[in-house]
Amino acid sequence: AQSVAQPEDQVNVAEGNPLTVKCTYSVSGNPYLFWYVQYPNRGLQFLLKYITGDNLVKGSYGFEAEFNKSQTSFHLKKPSALVSDSALYFCAVSLNTGGFKTIFGAGTRLFVKA
């Protein structure tokens, strides 16, 4: 079955340290991968996407993600975490099912401590 997995329920990091939020996927064909963020009491917001090309993609708020085809991973990264980055992060994949629908991982809660 096509799916996306986020192996960590929670990630804790100190402000100023680099952060990584992990994502692995299982899809047939080319993967179209996304990261979204959900702040408290707000809707999900798009952060970045990988469609094709460079394996390192850059997105909003200083986030970037690395696509690794051999490991079927798409980890979200940021060189220096901010307290304001604390939120719920979702990895997602767009599937070709005739049309295209997006399915989401279960989410990873990021806590950045001052």
Added chain:
Amino acid sequence: DTGVSQNPRHKITKRGQNVTFRCDPISEHNRLYWYRQTLGQGPEFLTYFQNEAQLEKSRLLSDRFSAERPKGSFSTLEIQRTEQGDSAMYLCASSSRGQSYNSPLHFGNGTRLTVT
């Protein structure tokens, strides 16, 4: 870009009642999606429209759920004979006329349903 609008923000209903939610997508977007999100989980796909055509409906949806998008503009999601297990946040998203696999979703703030 006024964003995706969902109404109501909150709905409390008694088991067995019918409820209807409305979603107004970003005006130039032709694709509209409904998702359901429960606490601690990612959004779960429910259904998807391209213009007024409903192209896919999740097998997880029972016959009590129905969605419409008349004239390809706003959409409604109706749940008949609500059950406590229907309690969740219902999210609407829209995306642009570009390649559908390439277009990120723009989400509304959701409608939180509580069935008592």
